[in-house]
Amino acid sequence: EVQLVESGGGLVKPGGSLRISCAASGFTFSASNMNWVRQAPGKGLEWVSYISMSGTYIYYADSVKGRFTISRDNAKNSVYLQMNSLRVEDTALYYCAREVPVAGSGAFDYWGQGSLVTVSS
Amino acid sequence: EIVLTQSPGTLSLSPGERATLSCRAGQSVNSLYLAWYQQKSGQAPRLLIYGASSRATGIPDRFSGSGSGTDFTLTISTLEPEDFAVYYCQVRRTFGQGTKVEIK
Numbered sequence: 754e755v756q757l758v759e760s761g762g763g764l765v766k767p768g769g770s771l772r773i774s775c776a777a778s779g780f781t782f783s784a785s786n787m788n789w790v791r792q793a794p795g796k797g798l799e800w801v802s803y804i805s806m807s808g809t810y811i812y813y814a815d816s817v818k819g820r821f822t823i824s825r826d827n828a829k830n831s832v833y834l835q836m837n838s839l840r841v842e843d844t845a846l847y848y849c850a851r852e853v854p855v856a857g858s859g860a861f862d863y864w865g866q867g868s869l870v871t872v873s874s
Numbered sequence: 875e876i877v878l879t880q881s882p883g884t885l886s887l888s889p890g891e892r893a894t895l896s897c898r899a900g901q902s903v904n905s906l907y908l909a910w911y912q913q914k915s916g917q918a919p920r921l922l923i924y925g926a927s928s929r930a931t932g933i934p935d936r937f938s939g940s941g942s943g944t945d946f947t948l949t950i951s952t953l954e955p956e957d958f959a960v961y962y963c964q965v966r967r968t969f970g971q972g973t974k975v976e977i978k
Binding site for chain 1: 906
């Protein structure tokens with residue numbers, strides 16, 4: 754059974770930092786491109802970051818560039834998102850998601866249940 | 875950056891009816907990149923369609939996708955009670971704003 758389990762969310766003050774994790778199982782993680790997608794309360798989906806299967810290619814949304822860092826550990830079947838200089842507008846449920854292994858597809862077939870990050874003073 | 879506009883914002887239908895959801899891109903896109911998701915309240919999104927018309931694993935055949943260029947459509951042929959949800963289209967790293975399909 755495929756599972757993506759996020760952890761590490763919580764309440765943090767503006768300007769603070771947080772690291773969220775996503776543990777994968779049930780598929781070949783090292784052969785999968787991974788993403789983080791967030792959803793602010795009552796709002797739509799916003800792509801945040803991408804990391805290729807080997808970690809060679811990394812991309813960020815403009816809204817988080819320079820503040821967030823994505824990484825992965827294929828030995829631990831895990832992907833991470835280090836979030837620094839957090840803002841109130843970063844408050845959201847953060848999902849990790851696997852990219853469909855079809856060349857260039859860009860669609861996300863496996864999703865976790867999300868990790869809630871709340872930025873508030 | 876691609877802009878995706880979904881319409882209508884809300885679709886009010888009864889079980890058994892046909893639902894037609896639209897996703898319009900601000901510029902022509904490769905159909906390979908067009909995906910549709912369903913999201914129910916309190917749940918993660920679920921991939922329905924990728925490559926504009928390919929159903930994801932386990933998706934019932936009442937869901938179908940079509941379109942090319944700038945105009946894409948998700949059709950639910952006969953609405954089941956479990957289909958009332960919010961639907962998003964996506965092209966690579968851009969999502970549309972969503973269409974809510976609600977019970978009339």
